[in-house]
Amino acid sequence: MHDHDRAVENKHLHMNKNNKNKLASTHIYPFAIETAGTWHEMAIELTQEIGRRITTITEDTRETTFLFQRLSMALQRGNAVSFHNTMVT
Numbered sequence: 001m002h003d004h005d006r007a008v009e010n011k012h013l014h015m016n017k018n019n020k021n022k023l024a025s026t027h028i029y030p031f032a033i034e035t036a037g038t039w040h041e042m043a044i045e046l047t048q049e050i051g052r053r054i055t056t057i058t059e060d061t062r063e064t065t066f067l068f069q070r071l072s073m074a075l076q077r078g079n080a081v082s083f084h085n086t087m088v089t
Contacts, residue, residue, distance in 0.1 A: 033075055035082075047071065 031043040039047075051064025 033071065035075070035079055037072070037075065 029046055031040065031046055033039055033043060047067055048064055051067045054063040054067065055061055
């Protein structure tokens, strides 16, 4: 094995170790958004909290709005794919 290959392998092992440490401190909170765009109150609160935390890091007060927009666009894309898949070609 060449020095370069060892360096790459060590880098990947280090990255995997860091990712596992991050995952251990990560909390996963699944929530659903109706395909019609209706949000449950808990989903709104969670999204707002995530937005506040991002804002704390980036100091951009628009982050919560951007997060809601990204989630809404993902929902619309999913709806478009679902609708497109119902078409007979």
